[in-house]
Amino acid sequence: MEMSGEVRIDATVDEVWAALNDAEILKACIPGCQELEKVSDTEMTAKVVLKIGPVKAKFGGEVTLENLNPPNSYSIVGEGKGGIAGFAKGGADVSLEQDGDETVLKYEAKAQVGGKIAQLGSRLIDSTSKKLANQFFDNFRNALTEEPEQVG
Amino acid sequence: MTEISMVVNGKSVKADVADNTLLVDYIRESLRLTGTHVGCDTSQCGACVVHVDGKAVKSCTMLAASAQGSDVTTIEGLANGDLHPMQAAFKENHGLQCGFCTPGMIMSATDMVARYNASGKELTEEAIRDELEGNICRCTGYHNIVKAIADGASKMTNA
Amino acid sequence: MSEGIGASVRRKEDKRFITGKGKYTDDIRQENQAYAAFVRSPHAHAVVKSIDASEAEAMEGVVAVLNGHQLTEDGIGNIIAGWAITSKDGSGMNMGAWSALCTEKVRYVGDTIAIVIADTQEIARNAADAVMVDFDILPAEVNPEATLADGAPQIHDNAPNNQIYDWELGDEAATDAGLASAAHVTEMEIINNRLSPNPMEPRAAIAIFDEAEDHYTLYTTSQNPHVARLLLSAFYQVAPEHKLRVVAPDVGGGFGSKIYVYPEEIACLWASMKTNRSVKWTSTRSEAFLTDAHGRDHVTRAKMGFDANGKIVGFKVDTIANIGAYMSLFSSVTPTYLYATLLSGQYDMPAIHGNVRAVYTNTAPVDAYRGAGRPEATYLVERMMDTAALEMGVDPAELRRKNFIQSFPYQTQVIMNYDSGDFPGCMDKAQAAADVAGFAARKAESASRGKLRGIGYSSFIEACGIAPSAAVGSLGCGVGLWESAEVRVNPVGTIEILTGSHSHGQSHETTFAQLVNDRFGIPIDNVQIVHGDTDKVQFGMGTYGSRSGPVGMNAIVKALDKVEAKVKKIAAHVLEASEDDIVIEAGEVKIAGTDKKMAWHEVGLAAYTAHNLPEGMEPGLKEGAFFDPINFSFPSATLICEVEVDPDTGVTDILQFTTADDFGVIINPMVVEGQVHGGIAQGIGQAMLENVVYDDSGQLLTGSYMDYAMPRADDLPSFTIEHNNVPSPSNPLGLKGCGEAGAIGAPPAVINAICNAIGNNNLSMPATPSKVWAALQEVSTQQAAE
Structure with missing residues (x-):
């Protein structure tokens, strides 16, 4: 599964970059995230509850930040295990660009799921992923700005 | 609990x-x-x-x-006595082979007949096949199940 | 009403099924029963670095978590393939080890890693979820062609390039010469899609260990409990044969997938001993999709040459068969001796060469599924015939007629010696029943509604009742393929037939009893068929390959012969007549032409009281027999499919499906036709709906009924079945077998019909609406360009 998109956020690049590295903000924004802890500057552990189609599972996993180029871009790579429900792994290249008062966040993401979640939910993964991504960025924008705005 | x-x-x-x-x-x-x-x-x-x-x-x-x-x-x-007319129709028309899907088929069939009788609609072969959307049989190719349900329907209606 | 051979007797077994009183494995409950769940690999290819069961073991209600290291320590053997295939260079199979529980590596999604035993099913499943396995993920390969390439992931160390064997049959030089001489050569690449068998009852097992007796019992969903016992004892070393009883009670369909002993049954049996508990496991449908042996999955390139008169002069075939991650029991023979031996089809072919490479991929094991090799051969031959007819501008039925074998016995170029048949007769009957003469008018009528109508043929022959044992042994088979039977006449004259065949939908309890009625005139209600229990029945080979009729029933006939001989001796003695004058009719044993007689039960009583038996005769009336046929049997048919395609949507409706079959002698037409219906439905399923799909990383994408399209009632038409039977000369009853015919013959008839309708021969199975629509767009693009 691959997807890409861009989001406009009413904040400076530095503010957005700081938020992207803030475990508390990420935890609040990632749909279903129950725990997110920073182990080091580039490593985090997470617990996320995901529901894809008929399968609901708690994924425990590690997240690492790579190709750090503050405050302009990084890659975020993660792998989660959901026990008998299977696994999910993936990553996203994220870049930030100032455009007037706003920051344009662009992302290109790849994800792969396996096990029961792939067997029973494969048809739904694309749409679910897009929905989750949209939820994340809505939350993320809301966390940075009081008033959400329309995004193209 | x-x-x-x-x-x-x-x-x-x-x-x-x-x-x-x-x-x-x-x-x-x-x-x-x-x-x-x-x-x-x-x-x-x-x-x-x-x-x-x-x-x-x-x-x-x-x-x-x-x-x-x-x-x-x-x-x-299901049966009030020896066999329900739909059960008898499945036997008479060889509407089962391994028998695993059969109870569900018969329960769906009797419900189907009751609904069609209540609404006055005709239970055609096409209607039977449509109504069986939610019941899978791997043995019979449905040919004899469809025949059995049509036969059972007339036996139930005339009973 | 007659209950003998040829009568459509209603089934004796039906009452328990229609009233919900069937006894399937999951319906059985034992005292002290625990439940099993399996820890399975979510990865298609990975090294198992460690297994941490501590959290699972600590859960309340968990009895044990057992892994492959413990299994190996206990000396449990690896799973075997039952037929050795020799490559054309003389080498043996490159067979990788398959342990019931993996120790070092997992090779497909669903591979078994550990078994969890717990007090309830829910606890077992939750505990399996809690077992943490640390994997080192390896690259995976699911494509049967790509897996042969240098640099592809190595799935088993001892199979370089993932090739198990490279085998050939026939005369390559003669075939090349034939093709070189041809006026026309048809060339095709054909993919035979991967299928999931899907009997409606999922697999299940209950293993019972009796510590005091050191004895095991296994209730399981098996098509051949005797062979299962042999494998579990002699090869897997779970229990000695005399200390193991295997029972296959009511079994809800098999279609090949329940021939094999799978890791789960081995693990449950072993775990019952380890935990001293009865262990029950019932597969979920999700597990069934992952782990029940799949079927088909061939990639084939073929050339068929014709002379200027349209006679076949050579047929050359190169096939890659996807075996999956491990070699299942019949996986080696299915794409070789059950496939290439049928490449001659119904046609007189002077030269044939078939080459088959079997390969490992990171997918579920592939093995025999209804038809096993013969559907793949039939689809290839019959698609080639229609394509050749199209290319040469001749009528596909006429091209077939021109090449039909006309006289028997006929020795093909690929081992088989066809003993009988009437191929033109089947074609005649099918064409008449399908009203082929009226097709043009029907096509015009469809066109007037904007619809595209097409007609497609399939003329197939198959080989059932694999035999004789000495011949299959010489080709590499690990067992004999005879069948056993025992006929027990009770003192009151009722009869029990004990058979090594197994009924899981085939109606043996009725049709086998009809044999007795036909012979002695005893009502079938006085005959009981006993099967599926190794404690009751002596060794037998089970039911697959349409063998219960041509092999199993003939074993019963042999035993009935012996009973009849003894009955006549007893009656001759009691009635003071010559044995030759005794006749048995309508349940009476008479002196022909007189009114002197004994009732059937009086003979039974005489045999057991033994007060007045011929000098030297043993008391009792019980005879056994083993039947080993002298040849395969060869059912054949012509099938005609008529479809209508909606060009706007690509949706295809099957309007008529007609078949004219030669099954030899038929015991019960109602039952035989039921078998044909079911077979055709599975064949149509393969042609239009069903397809197992893995993604590139080896994840199964068609893992439930939401994504794997099973034929539903509204996908199918009613079928027209004609009979054109020529008794088999190779067995006493003249039977040919009918269980697989429809699944073998239907797919090419459907695809040929759709191709005919849309005017594009480039179409693969399953012909889904989107594929048919795309093929139609190809045609209109071509037409626009012209």
Whole structure:
């Protein structure tokens, strides 16, 4: 599964970059995230509850930040295990660009799921992923700005 | 745990069941009525069809607790006497081979006939095939099941 | 009403099934029963670095978590393939080890890693979820062609390039010469899609260990409990044969997938001893999709040459067969001796060469599924015939007629010696029943509604009742393929037939009893068929390959012969007549032409009281027999499919499906036609709906009935079945077998019909609406360009 998109956020690049590295903000924004802890500057552990189609599972996993180029871009790579429900792994290249008062966040993401979640939910993964991504960025924008705005 | 009571095949039953117990598991494991079968885990195959308050229900999609106070009929309780006309029609028309999907087929078939009779619609071959969307058989190619249901329908109507 | 051979007797077994009183494995409950769940690999290819069961073991209600290291320590053997295939360079199979529980590596999604035993099914499943396995993920390969390439992931160390064997049959030089001489050569690449068998009853097992007796019992969903016992004892070393009883009670369909002993049954049996508990496991449908042996999955390139008169002069075939991650029991023979031996089809072919490479991929094991090799051969031959007819501008039925074998016995170029048949007769009957003469008018009528109508043929022959044992042994088979039977006449004259065949939908309890009625005139209600229990029945080979009729029933006939001989001796003695004058009719044993007689039960009583038996005769009336046929049997048919395609949507409706079959002698037409209906439905399923799909990383994408399209009632038409039976000369009853015919013959008839309708021969199975629509767009693009 691959997807890409861009989001406009009413904040400076530095503010957005700081938020992207803030475990508390990420935890609040990632749909279903129950725990997110920073182990080091580039490593985090997470617990996320995901529901894809008929399968609901708690994924425990590690997240690492790579190709750090503050405050302009990084890659975020993660792998989660959901026990008998299977696994999910993936990553996203994220870049930030100032455009007037706003920051344009662009992302290109790849994800792969396996096990029961792939067997029973494969048809739904694309749409679910897009929905989750949209939820994340809505939350993320809301966390940075009081008033959400329309995004193209 | 939830305390439930219902009528199954004309007998009152009472039990304490876990909240997540499916009706099919209650029927098979607690009541030991093993004619109701489990053929899939996504509610497609129809081997578990029973009647709840006179309507066909896939008992794998209903919690036992949701059937509280209901009147449940399984394949074991269908016949009023030796064989229900639909059961007899399945035998007469060779509408079964391995027999695993058969209880669900017969329960869906009797429900289908009752609905069509109630609405005055004609149960054509095409209608039977459409109505069987939720019941999978791997043995018969449905040819004789369709014949059996048409035959059973006329026997039920004339009974 | 007659209950003998040829009567459509209603089934004795039906009452328990229609009243919900069948006894399938999951319906059985034992005292002290625990439940099993399996820890399975979510990865298609990975090294198992460690297994941490501590959290699972600590859960309340968990009895044990057992892994492959413990299994190996206990000396449990690896799973075997039952037929050794020799490559054309003389080398043996590159067979990788398959342990019931993996120790070092997992090779497909669903591979078994550990078994969890717990007090309830829910606890077992939750505990399996809690077992943490640390994997080192390896690259995976699911494509049967790509897996042969250098640099592809190595799935088993001892199979370089993932090739198990490279085998050939026939004369390559003669075939090349034939093709070189041809006036026309048709070339095709054909993919035979991967299928999931899907009997409606999922697999299940209950293993019972009796510590005091050191004895095991296994209730399981098996098509051949005797062979299962042999494998579990002699090869897997779970229990000695005399200390193991295997029972296959009511079994809800098999279609090949329940021939094999799978890891789960081995693990449950072993775990019952380890935990001293009865262990029950019932597969979920999700597990069934992952782990029940799949079927088909061939990639084939073929050339068929014709002379200027349209006679076949050579047929050359190169096939890659996807075996999956491990070699299942019949996986080696299915794409070789059950496939290439049928490449001659119904046609007189002077030269044939078939080459087959079997390969490992990171997918579920592939093995015999209804038809096993013969559907793949039939689809290839019959698609080639229609394509050749199209290319040469001749009528596909006429091209077939021109090449039909006309006289028997006929020795093909690929081992088989066809003993009988009437191929033109089947074609005649099918064409008449399908009203082929009226097709043009029907096509015009469809066109007037904007619809595209097409007609497609399939003329197939198959080989059933694999035999004789000495011949299959010389080709590499590990067992004999005879069948056993025992006829027990009770003192009151009722009869029990004990058979090594197994009924899981085939109606043996009725049709086998009809044999007795036909012979002695005893009502079938007085005959009981006993099967599926190794404690009751002596060794037998089970039911697959349409063998219960041509092999199993003939074993019963042999035993009935012996009973009849003894009955006549007893009656001759009691009635003071010559044995030769005794006749048995309508349940009476008479002196021909007189009114002197004994009732059937009087003979039974005489045999057991033994007060007045011929000098030297043993008391009792019980005879056994083994039947080993002298040849395969060869059912054949022509099938005609007529479809209508909606060009706007690509949706295809099957309007008529007609078949004219030669099954030899038929015991019960109602039952035989039922078998044909079911077979055709599975064949149509393969042609239009069903397809197992893995993604590139080896994840199964068609893992439930939401994504794997099973034929539903509204996908199918009613079928027209004609009979054109020529008794088999190779067995006493003249039977040919009918269980697989429809699944073998139907797919090419459907695809040929759709191709005919849409005017594009480039179409693969399953012909889904989107594929048919795309093929139609190809045609209109071509037409626009012209």
